[in-house]
Amino acid sequence: MPKYKLVCFDVDGTLIDNVKFSWQVFHDYFQTDRHRREDAKSRFLNGQISYLQWAEHDINLWKEKNAKKEDFFKAMSNLKLMEGAMDTLNELKKRGLKLAVISGSLNVVLEKFIPNYGEFFDDVFISKIHFDKHGNIAKVEATEFDMEAKALALKKIAEREKISLKECVFVGDYLNDIKIMQEAGLGIAFNCMHDEVKRVANVCIDKKDLSEILKHIA
Helix, strand or coil: CCCCCEEEECCECCCEECCCCHHHHHHHHHCCCHHHHHHHHHHHHCCCCCHHHHHHHHHHHHHHCCCEHHHHHHHCCCCEECCCHHHHHHHHHHCCCEEEEEEEEEHHHHHHHCCCHHHCCCEEEEEEEEECCCCEEEEEECCCCCHHHHHHHHHHHHHHHCCCHHHEEEEECCHHHHHHHHHCCEEEEECCCCHHHHHHCCEEECCCCHHHHHHHCC
16 A cells, blocks of 8 residues: 555646746736735735735736736746656656645646646645636636645545545645645655755755655655
8 A cells, every 4th residue: 555645736846947936927027016015915914814815916916917818828938847747747646646736826827837737636726817718817716725724725635535644745845835744744845945844844855856756755
């Protein structure tokens, strides 16, 4: 019997390279109002608004700029799929493991770099932007499972699949991954610049090749 049954991934900096925060990439591209962004961020950090409200606020800034789907794709011209990502996903699927995305990133990022991501991931907890037939933003579904709530998404999947948290793996790189790494049986800090994350991780991988995780997932 395999030791692990579920592998969950962060997106920005883990599945996708050359990006720290995809939200920031889009804000820079659309040249949204920095003061309004900072104000919303401060209100979230002070507990005045929820994560959902913060995400919806920022997406509305893009709507004000008449951002179209093609613009989001253009904004990601400097991003790329992490080396070894597809080999890793294919190998884990071949081994019969469940795969999931638990990320504060956006569905457009996955759509650009892994267009068939639905074939790999059994669960995708991510913020979603829906576009109409003209490419305009039609609807937004901001994830409630970011920051510390990433751990709740992990528990939801584990409970539904009747597997223990010890049989779960999480691969990520940022401070919002600390709580979920502490809950997972195996926390892998990949391409990580934060000592706080490395301290709670069971495994640290500095080489930017996602297939390096495979040797740790029996």
